Amino acid sequence: MTTQSPSLRSALKDAGSHEDIRRLLEQTPITELSPAQVRLIRRQLLKYPAPDPLHIAYLGNVTLEPLPEYVEVCSTYHGIATQSYIGAYNQIIQELLDQSSGLHVFDPGVIVVILNLRELSPRIVLEFTHYSAEQLQAAIEDILGRASQIVDAALRNTSASVVVANFVIPDQYHFGIADSKRDHSEAEFYLKLNLAMLERFKQESRVQILDLERLSSAYGKRNAYDEKLYYLAKMLWRDEFLPVLSDEIVRHLESIKGLSKKCLVLDLDNTLWGGVVGEVGVHGIQIGNTDSTSEAFSDFQRKLYALKERGILLAICSKNNPEDAKEVFDQRTDMPLKWADFSAREISWEMKHIGIDRIATALNIGLDSLIFIDDNPAECELVRQKLPQVTTIQLSGDPAKYPKIIGQLHRVDKSQISQDDANKVQQYAQNAQRNEL
Numbered sequence: 001m002t003t004q005s006p007s008l009r010s011a012l013k014d015a016g017s018h019e020d021i022r023r024l025l026e027q028t029p030i031t032e033l034s035p036a037q038v039r040l041i042r043r044q045l046l047k048y049p050a051p052d053p054l055h056i057a058y059l060g061n062v063t064l065e066p067l068p069e070y071v072e073v074c075s076t077y078h079g080i081a082t083q084s085y086i087g088a089y090n091q092i093i094q095e096l097l098d099q100s101s102g103l104h105v106f107d108p109g110v111i112v113v114i115l116n117l118r119e120l121s122p123r124i125v126l127e128f129t130h131y132s133a134e135q136l137q138a139a140i141e142d143i144l145g146r147a148s149q150i151v152d153a154a155l156r157n158t159s160a161s162v163v164v165a166n167f168v169i170p171d172q173y174h175f176g177i178a179d180s181k182r183d184h185s186e187a188e189f190y191l192k193l194n195l196a197m198l199e200r201f202k203q204e205s206r207v208q209i210l211d212l213e214r215l216s217s218a219y220g221k222r223n224a225y226d227e228k229l230y231y232l233a234k235m236l237w238r239d240e241f242l243p244v245l246s247d248e249i250v251r252h253l254e255s256i257k258g259l260s261k262k263c264l265v266l267d268l269d270n271t272l273w274g275g276v277v278g279e280v281g282v283h284g285i286q287i288g289n290t291d292s293t294s295e296a297f298s299d300f301q302r303k304l305y306a307l308k309e310r311g312i313l314l315a316i317c318s319k320n321n322p323e324d325a326k327e328v329f330d331q332r333t334d335m336p337l338k339w340a341d342f343s344a345r346e347i348s349w350e351m352k353h354i355g356i357d358r359i360a361t362a363l364n365i366g367l368d369s370l371i372f373i374d375d376n377p378a379e380c381e382l383v384r385q386k387l388p389q390v391t392t393i394q395l396s397g398d399p400a401k402y403p404k405i406i407g408q409l410h411r412v413d414k415s416q417i418s419q420d421d422a423n424k425v426q427q428y429a430q431n432a433q434r435n436e437l
Contacts, residue, residue, distance in 0.1 A: 050081030
C-alpha cells in the first residue's frame, strides 16, 4: 500500500466511527503502513474518539513524538482505544509534582517513562574511560536513584500504572573489543544498571519494565536509532522502528487492563506435529529431533508449554479418530506436550466451531477468551465466520517460523504470574477430566 493509497484514503473517508476505523485496521497491520499513513489514520481517529479511551501519558528527557501516534494506531488495531498526552520536554518531576499541570488534568491511566542515558548522565556515555570502578558503581546508584525518583513520584501523585524503559547498551564500546577484558567494562556497567532497575521495581505491582534493550537488539540498534535526528531534534528512533516499539507498549497495555486470553485451542495434524497421523501413522509424524521440521514442531510445542506455565489453558480441537490422537501422546514420548497438559479435548469429525464452542462450555469461559490455531485456511475462515469472538490464527509456510508466531501472540501476557495461575490450570484440567468421566 503506497503512501498516497487511494483505497486507504477513501476507506478512511467512508469510516464514520471509531469502530469503522478499527475494522479497517484489522486488514492493515501497522508494520505495513508508511509514516504518512499512520498520521492519516491517527487524524481520523481524533475525529471519531472512542468512548472511555485509556489515557496514556508519555514522559521523557528526549523528544517522544511521533511515538504516541503509532501507539494509538497499533492499540486500535488490537482493540484498545487510547488517548495520548506528551509531557513537556525534560520536565518530568515538575509535571508529576504540580497538581495543576497538564499531566494531572489529563489524568492518565498509564504513564510511559523513557529516559535517555546521554541526557540523564552525559559523562557516562561520552567519557566512560574516565571512570574508575568505584565511580561507575556510584554512577549506577545515582542513575537508578533519579529513575526511581520519577517512578516513585508517579506512584505517589497519580493512580496510573507506570511503564519505564530500561537503558540500551551501546553498539560500540569505548575500549572496543578489549572491553570484555577490562575489570570494569562498559558492557558490564549497562548490564548491572539494567539488573539494578529490574530488582528495584520487581515488587512494585504498578510498575512494568519496557525492555528497550531487548527490542533494540532484536531489531538492530544501528537500524533503530538515527544519530542525525538526535542531533537535530533529540529524537531517538527511525520511523521503521516505531511499529516494533508500539507493539511492545500495547502488550503492556493489554496486561495492565487484564485482557489476557484464557485458553489456546489447537489443531493436531500439521499444527502440533508434521503430517497426518491417520495417513503416516504414529511413528511417521514429524516431531522430536530427527530432522529440521521435527525439531521446529518440538520447539513450537515447548513455546505452548511455556504459555501453560503462565496460566494459559491448552485445549485440542481436531478432526481425527480419537484413538489415533491418544495413541500419539501415549507412544511418542519425545513430544514436549503430554495428554494431561490439555484442559479440554474435542477430537471428532464434527465441524470445529462446534468443538470450540463445547470447549468454552466445558471450561466455563467465554468464547472471547479463546485463541484458535490451525494450519487449514478453510477451517480458520469457517471459525472466523461462525465464532467471530474467537481470535483465529492460521499457521502457514515454514514450520521453523511457528515458534516465533507464539512469541508474537497478543493477549497472552500477564503483569505478574503467580502460583495461583498454575493452580488454576490444574483445576481446569481436573474439572475437564471429571466432566469427561
